Amino acid sequence: MAEPKVIDVVAGLIFQKGRVLACQRHADGSFPLKWEFPGGKIESGEQPATALVRELREELGVEIHGIEQVYSHTHKYAGSPTVRLKFFHVSAYRGRIVNRVFEQVRWVGADELSRLDFLEGDLPVIEWLASGKTSALWQCAEV
Numbered sequence: 615m616a617e618p619k620v621i622d623v624v625a626g627l628i629f630q631k632g633r634v635l636a637c638q639r640h641a642d643g644s645f646p647l648k649w650e651f652p653g654g655k656i657e658s659g660e661q662p663a664t665a666l667v668r669e670l671r672e673e674l675g676v677e678i679h680g681i682e683q684v685y686s687h688t689h690k691y692a693g694s695p696t697v698r699l700k701f702f703h704v705s706a707y708r709g710r711i712v713n714r715v716f717e718q719v720r721w722v723g724a725d726e727l728s729r730l731d732f733l734e735g736d737l738p739v740i741e742w743l744a745s746g747k748t749s750a751l752w753q754c755a756e757v
Contacts, residue, residue, distance in 0.1 A: 619695035619696070620688075620695060620696045620697070620698055621655055621695050621696070621697050621698070622655065622656040622662070622697075622698045622700070623653060623654065623655055623656065623697050623698065623699050623700070623735075624653045624654065624656060624662050624663075624665045624666040624669065624699075624700050624701075624702060625650070625651040625652065625653035625666075625699060625700070625701050625702070625736075625739075626651060626652050626653050626666055626669075626670050626678065626681070626701075626702055626704045627651060627684065627701055627702065627703050627704060627739075627743075627751065628652070628704045628707070628711075629703075629751055629752060630721060631721075632723060632752055632753070633721035633722055633723050634651075634721070634722060634724075634727070634743070634752075635651070635652065635711070635719060635720075635721055635722075636649050636650070636651065636719070636720055636721075636722050636727070636730060636732075637649065637650055637651065637652050637673070637713075637716040637718075637719045637720075638650075638716055638717040638718045638719070638720075639716065639717060640715075640716065640717045641717065645733055647717060647731070648731055648732065648733045649730040649731055649732045649733070649736075650732065650733050650736055651701065651736060651739075652669065652670055652673050652674055652716075652719075653665075653666055653669045653670070653673075654669040654672075654673070662683070662700050662702075663681055663702070666678065666681060666702050666704075667681075670704070670707070672714065672715070673714055673715045673716070674711045674712060674713070674714065674719070675709055675710070675711070675712040675714055676707040676708065676709040676710075676711055676712075677707060677708045677709055678704050678706070678707040679706050679707070679708075680704070680705035680706040681702045681703065681704050681705065682702060682703050682705070683700055683701070683702050684701055684702065684703045684748075684751070685700075685701040685738075685739050685742055686698070686699060686700045686701065687699055687738050687739070689734060689735035689738075691734065691735065697735050699735055699736075699739075701739050703751055724743060724744050724752060725744075727740050727743060727744060728740060728744060
């Protein structure tokens with residue numbers, strides 16, 4: 615029996631003034647209008663940190679640095695491949711955030727995260743971010 619397909623994905627957690635950047639997918643794409651954190655698939659032979667730098671440049675027009683992996687887990691979507699997610703805290707970036715690929719991007723507080731319709735694969739990190747164990751991330755200075 616063939617091994618099930620696994621997709622490796624990276625996502626950036628960018629905080630500013632007690633809020634985190636959340637992005638909404640377009641209505642005409644996969645998982646329409648679901649919310650997620652910016653990032654994407656790791657290409658063959660690419661390191662996770664390099665993939666995140668590339669993805670955030672493509673999606674938001676920023677050059678990130680000072681990143682640290684802070685959370686990871688695996689999620690199986692019904693009828694789809696398994697996704698291995700790695701979440702990175704982005705402590706600094708250069709440039710102005712520009713929405714290049716999403717329906718909308720929004721800075722949201724911890725209380726608002728649970729009210730947005732996030733992808734199922736992001737729900738464990740949403741719970742973790744709202745748990746109170748991540749207060750240091752929420753208090754990050756503006757980058």
